[in-house]
Amino acid sequence: MKPYIIPKLILSFLLICSFSRTFAQTTDAVKISGVLTKPYTLTSADLAKMPRVKVSRKDGDSTNYEYSGVLLSTVLAKGGVTLGKDLRRENLTKYVIIEAIDGYQVVFSLAELDADFTDEKIILADTVDNEPLLSTEGPFRIIVENDKRAARCIKQVTSIKIEFAK
Numbered sequence: 001m002k003p004y005i006i007p008k009l010i011l012s013f014l015l016i017c018s019f020s021r022t023f024a025q026t027t028d029a030v031k032i033s034g035v036l037t038k039p040y041t042l043t044s045a046d047l048a049k050m051p052r053v054k055v056s057r058k059d060g061d062s063t064n065y066e067y068s069g070v071l072l073s074t075v076l077a078k079g080g081v082t083l084g085k086d087l088r089r090e091n092l093t094k095y096v097i098i099e100a101i102d103g104y105q106v107v108f109s110l111a112e113l114d115a116d117f118t119d120e121k122i123i124l125a126d127t128v129d130n131e132p133l134l135s136t137e138g139p140f141r142i143i144v145e146n147d148k149r150a151a152r153c154i155k156q157v158t159s160i161k162i163e164f165a166k
């Protein structure tokens with residue numbers, strides 16, 4: 001056996017490991033991070049314990065779908081994000097940036113999803129018409145009740161981050 005075969009084997013092994021990690025990346029949990037007091041990783045089990053909300057949305061073919069999940073504000077409140085009476089002054093310059101497995105990102109300002117400011121429902125959905133979301137869409141998708149276009153209804157969400165705009 002040639003002497004350099006061992007380091008070569010180790011290198012190949014490490015490369016295979018890192019590749020399989022990349023491809024095994026899943027979306028079964030959402031990382032909640034940024035400017036908040038209690039960052040956490042949200043699982044399906046966590047979501048199941050929170051109050052549920054239903055939102056109907058039409059897709060491109062005008063078919064109506066009933067999504068269900070948890071208000072994004074509820075998910076954020078669990079992490080200690082400044083909402084309700086704490087959403088004032090410089091906290092009004094905070095925004096939520098949501099990212100998906102394909103790198104797609106969308107942004108909401110905190111006031112856009114706070115019940116003290118608006119009745120608009122923005123949910124982190126995990127079911128559609130009472131069935132779990134398909135893997136191409138879920139397990140978690142943001143559904144914005146009244147946006148005319150579905151572009152912010154981001155599929156396969158992997159992370160939700162709160163940041164200051166300045």
Ligand SMILES: Nc1nc2c(c(=O)[nH]1)N[C@H]1C(S)=C(S)[C@@H](COP(=O)(O)O)O[C@H]1N2
Pocket residue numbers: 059060100101102104149150151152153154155156
């Ligand atoms: N992760 C992810 N979510 C996404 C997109 C995307 O490219 N990646 N496209 C958005 C756009 S532009 C639209 S119009 C809708 C399409 O959703 P539909 O396939 O359910 O009609 O998904 C939105 N969510």
Ligand SMILES: [Mo]
Pocket residue numbers: 150151
């Ligand atoms: Mo779109």
